[in-house]
Amino acid sequence: MKTTITRGISNxxxxxxxxxxxxxxxxxxxDRIEYINSQINRNVESTKELTLDEAKSxxxxxxxxxxxxxxxxxxxxxxxxxxxxxxxxxxxxxxxDYSELDSPEDIEMNKAKISAWTRKYAKCRKPISRMTxxxxxxxxxxxxxxxxxxxxxxxx
Numbered sequence: 001m002k003t004t005i006t007r008g009i010s011n012x013x014x015x016x017x018x019x020x021x022x023x024x025x026x027x028x029x030x031d032r033i034e035y036i037n038s039q040i041n042r043n044v045e046s047t048k049e050l051t052l053d054e055a056k057s058x059x060x061x062x063x064x065x066x067x068x069x070x071x072x073x074x075x076x077x078x079x080x081x082x083x084x085x086x087x088x089x090x091x092x093x094x095x096x097d098y099s100e101l102d103s104p105e106d107i108e109m110n111k112a113k114i115s116a117w118t119r120k121y122a123k124c125r126k127p128i129s130r131m132t133x134x135x136x137x138x139x140x141x142x143x144x145x146x147x148x149x150x151x152x153x154x155x156x
Contacts, residue, residue, distance in 0.1 A: 007052040014047050017055060020062040073133055080136040081128060087143040088114050092150065 009017075021032050037043050039061065040054045050058070088094040088110065094117060095110045115127045122142060124135040131139065 009048065009050040009052060009055040013050075013052070013055040013059065016059055017047055017062070020059065024062065077131075077133050077136055080133065080140055084128065084136065084140050084143060085110070085114065087140065087147065090147050090150075091143065 018032075021027070021035075026032055026035060032047070033044065036047065036050070036058065039058055040050070044050060047055075094113055111128075115129065118128045118131070118139055119125060122135075122139050124131060124138065126135065128136070128139070
């Protein structure tokens with residue numbers, strides 16, 4: 001069974017949660033904590049005790065009224081990131097031969113290597129977490145071109 005690293009909530013997520021609560025009229029701290037506890041099915045005393053995933057689900061619930069197109073773009077972006085991650089195992093200087101490593105640390109290291117590569121060599125020169133769907137698609141094509149070039153030269 002895979003285990004993942006449980007990360008705490010980021011400062012930006014705390015600010016976003018508080019802003020979202022203010023927008024819907026929950027300004028009292030006790031009311032916020034009561035709402036959070038009811039949504040995540042555990043007791044917390046502060047928003048700082050939330051995990052990254054809990055904060056994501058809370059924010060998604062609070063912003064559920066957003067347009068459905070935004071949700072579709074997020075799903076498409078997530079799928080593209082998964083495809084880019086899979087393609088990285090076919091590129092020797094990225095993650096080749098690391099596909100059987102399942103520890104959470106190895107997965108995080110592979111993600112960091114891809115992000116560092118995109119900041120340095122991708123056309124848009126951004127971390128992968130800051131890219132739009134179009135930029136992610138361009139990175140995917142760029143990685144496919146690299147794989148094709150490697151195959152033409154006789155590698156793998």
